[in-house]
Amino acid sequence: MRIIKYTTIFLITIQxxxxxxxxxxxxxxxxxxxxxxxxxxxxxxxxxxxxxxxWTATIAFTMSLVYGFLYLQKKDFNYExxxxxxxxxxxxxxxxxxxxxxxxxxxxxxxFWNWDPRQTSxxxxxxxxxxxxxxxxxxxxxxxxxxxxxxxxxxxxxxVPFFIFILxxxxxxxxxxxxxxxxxxxxxxxxKMAPNMLTLFFIGLIxxxxxxxxxxxxxxxxxxxxxxxxxxx
Amino acid sequence: xxYSNIIFLKDVKxxxxxxxxxxxxxxxxxxxxxxxxxxxxxxxxxIPTTISFYWIVSIFAAMSGLSRVFVKEEERGTFLFLFQLxxxxxxxxxxxxxxxxxxxxxxxxxxxxxxxFIDTFSANLFxxxxxxxxxxxxxxxxxxxxxxxSKVNSSxxxxxxxxxxxxxxxxxxxxxxxxLSIEGAFFSEMRGHFSFMIGxxxxxxxxxxxxxxxxxxx
Amino acid sequence: MKIYxxxxxxxxxxxxxxxxxxxxxxxAFVGNxxxxxxxxxxxxxxxxxxxxxxxxxxxxxxxxxCDNKEIESQIIYQNISFVAPYFNLYEEFTxxxxxxxxxxxxxxxxxxxxxxxxxxxxxxxxxxxxxxxxYSSGMKQRLKYCIANILKSDFIFIDEPTSNxxxxxxxxxxxxxxxxxxxxxxxxATNEKDELQFANEIVDLSLLNLN
Numbered sequence: 001m002r003i004i005k006y007t008t009i010f011l012i013t014i015q016x017x018x019x020x021x022x023x024x025x026x027x028x029x030x031x032x033x034x035x036x037x038x039x040x041x042x043x044x045x046x047x048x049x050x051x052x053x054x055w056t057a058t059i060a061f062t063m064s065l066v067y068g069f070l071y072l073q074k075k076d077f078n079y080e081x082x083x084x085x086x087x088x089x090x091x092x093x094x095x096x097x098x099x100x101x102x103x104x105x106x107x108x109x110x111x112f113w114n115w116d117p118r119q120t121s122x123x124x125x126x127x128x129x130x131x132x133x134x135x136x137x138x139x140x141x142x143x144x145x146x147x148x149x150x151x152x153x154x155x156x157x158x159x160v161p162f163f164i165f166i167l168x169x170x171x172x173x174x175x176x177x178x179x180x181x182x183x184x185x186x187x188x189x190x191x192k193m194a195p196n197m198l199t200l201f202f203i204g205l206i207x208x209x210x211x212x213x214x215x216x217x218x219x220x221x222x223x224x225x226x227x228x229x230x231x232x233x
Numbered sequence: 234x235x236y237s238n239i240i241f242l243k244d245v246k247x248x249x250x251x252x253x254x255x256x257x258x259x260x261x262x263x264x265x266x267x268x269x270x271x272x273x274x275x276x277x278x279x280i281p282t283t284i285s286f287y288w289i290v291s292i293f294a295a296m297s298g299l300s301r302v303f304v305k306e307e308e309r310g311t312f313l314f315l316f317q318l319x320x321x322x323x324x325x326x327x328x329x330x331x332x333x334x335x336x337x338x339x340x341x342x343x344x345x346x347x348x349x350f351i352d353t354f355s356a357n358l359f360x361x362x363x364x365x366x367x368x369x370x371x372x373x374x375x376x377x378x379x380x381x382x383s384k385v386n387s388s389x390x391x392x393x394x395x396x397x398x399x400x401x402x403x404x405x406x407x408x409x410x411x412x413l414s415i416e417g418a419f420f421s422e423m424r425g426h427f428s429f430m431i432g433x434x435x436x437x438x439x440x441x442x443x444x445x446x447x448x449x450x451x
Numbered sequence: 452m453k454i455y456x457x458x459x460x461x462x463x464x465x466x467x468x469x470x471x472x473x474x475x476x477x478x479a480f481v482g483n484x485x486x487x488x489x490x491x492x493x494x495x496x497x498x499x500x501x502x503x504x505x506x507x508x509x510x511x512x513x514x515x516x517c518d519n520k521e522i523e524s525q526i527i528y529q530n531i532s533f534v535a536p537y538f539n540l541y542e543e544f545t546x547x548x549x550x551x552x553x554x555x556x557x558x559x560x561x562x563x564x565x566x567x568x569x570x571x572x573x574x575x576x577x578x579x580x581x582x583x584x585x586y587s588s589g590m591k592q593r594l595k596y597c598i599a600n601i602l603k604s605d606f607i608f609i610d611e612p613t614s615n616x617x618x619x620x621x622x623x624x625x626x627x628x629x630x631x632x633x634x635x636x637x638x639x640a641t642n643e644k645d646e647l648q649f650a651n652e653i654v655d656l657s658l659l660n661l662n
Contacts, residue, residue, distance in 0.1 A: 141467060
């Protein structure tokens with residue numbers, strides 16, 4: 001666990017420091033210089049932060065779903081606690097992704113919100129999380145709450161592939177990778193990035209993923225202790 | 234006769250006797266449409282706006298009435314009677330069938346009202362096809378979420394809160410597909426949309442059949 | 452003749468950190484009917500619902516057997532009937548329609564004559580075409596028994612057998628219990644001492660209670 005902790009701090013520090021400080025030049029000659037993409041310029045820096053948060057939010061949701069499924073199968077309450085920890089974290093990253101995405105939208109497309117399919121999809125994910133927590137708050141009995149919220153997270157989870165992968169393909173939109181974008185078609189989105197920027201991007205991706213695991217681990221252990229405390233009363 | 238059909242016919246007979254869902258949805262449809270017509274007045278509305286209004290009325294009606302299939306079993310105390318007679322899956326399919334047919338009928342009714350009162354609206358075969366697929370999708374989501382909330386405090390607010398995020402992808406596709414169909418697009422343009430709707434409906438129904446068992450017993 | 456049995460294995464139930472009962476075990480089969488007794492609030496209805504597999508136990512297991520082979524949880528409903536004051540039949544339907552629904556769902560096709568005989572036995576023949584919503588509570592209870600008798604399920608569960616019934620109703624139920632004891636696996640919960648005569652084994656929850 002300590003390895004993850006220190007690796008995370010290391011990677012994310014690199015991501016933040018280098019991502020902000022590396023200059024953008026027209027003809028990059030050294031590895032610490034990023035190329036300027038016409039139309040994007042400084043805004044490209046957002047990619048290094050926005051995409052990892054969205055990616056982590058999706059991972060967190062998937063993990064919450066998987067743990068929910070495992071709880072239904074095995075009835076081990078620890079799975080339920082892991083599911084809650086993932087969901088809380090995912091909610092946080094989802095809010096971050098929505099906000100960073102809206103900032104990008106303001107600078108690139110003119111307004112904070114455009115109902116572009118991909119932008120809508122992070123909004124849907126945010127609403128699913130909210131609905132999940134509202135559902136949980138309306139059930140007072142512990143075991144029933146675990147069962148019903150697991151059912152809902154699986155139900156909502158089935159629709160996730162639809163709005164994350166398929167919908168942007170069908171409907172045209174502004175976000176890179178939509179129907180109208182000839183360059184960015186791929187399973188997720190494939191940017192044409194310079195190699196050094198791509199490296200920093202992946203550092204960020206891995207860093208955020210490890211950050212998720214670190215915080216998840218802490219939250220889960222806290223929930224286990226809280227649960228033990230409650231059972232003993 | 235299959236067990237799902239028996240449950241479906243039971244719900245139909247019950248609805249005929251009590252007419253609760255029917256009256257509620259009818260009232261919601263007419264009220265919402267009246268508000269829209271009043272607000273629009275004599276102005277002519279664009280096609281995208283008309284389509285949005287259509288699906289708003291449809292969703293409003295659905296949210297008001299479709300949860301009854303499961304909620305009434307809990308409220309009227311008949312769930313334990315059904316529990317000893319049928320499996321969770323056959324009950325689910327029977328009620329899904331009921332909701333699907335009900336939604337298609339309500340949407341047809343809305344279609345007729347829209348055709349009568351709004352000039353820019355002219356349905357064609359493609360639109361009807363989109364409408365039927367959409368109705369099945371709305372009914373699928375509504376039925377499983379109804380099963381979920383019937384086991385909790387059955388509030389309509391919770392029902393809407395839970396259904397809406399799951400319905401958004403379907404709604405986005407429906408609205409686009411409806412617009413394309415009314416504008417007279419060819420089938421090839423809508424192929425993606427149809428595949429999406431069919432895939433979406435099938436996935437939802439399959440996962441619901443798996444999940445209903447976990448809602449059946451405490 | 453198939454032999455049906457139900458095994459209750461160390462069933463415990465805790466609800467919101469409160470232990471209701473612990474380690475309830477018994478084996479029920481045709482010829483060994485079980486009566487569950489205990490003071491009010493001792494968890495009789497909860498135990499019945501656990502046996503029905505409507506509620507999950509906190510610990511322990513409930514298993515259904517047919518000729519010593521376990522019956523899968525998903526299809527247990529095919530073999531059970533349940534009578535209790537806390538569920539309702541379809542009140543917008545008549546007695547005949549409720550009976551018809553039950554026999555269709557259980558795939559038991561029974562002649563109209565037999566149905567009328569059964570209705571007669573439970574003193575409901577004259578009301579068979581009335582909507583159940585117009586019945587008295589005693590009539591509704593008798594109709595539930597009528598349906599259970601028509602279905603002749605392998606496992607019969609009853610909660611408070613004579614609740615809502617007058618003396619005549621009680622007699623009908625006692626006759627029913629005497630008969631059903633030898634043809635089905637009978638498990639019932641009761642507070643009345645004179646109802647215990649139909650059981651071979653008595654499970655007393657107030658003895659198994661904690662504190």
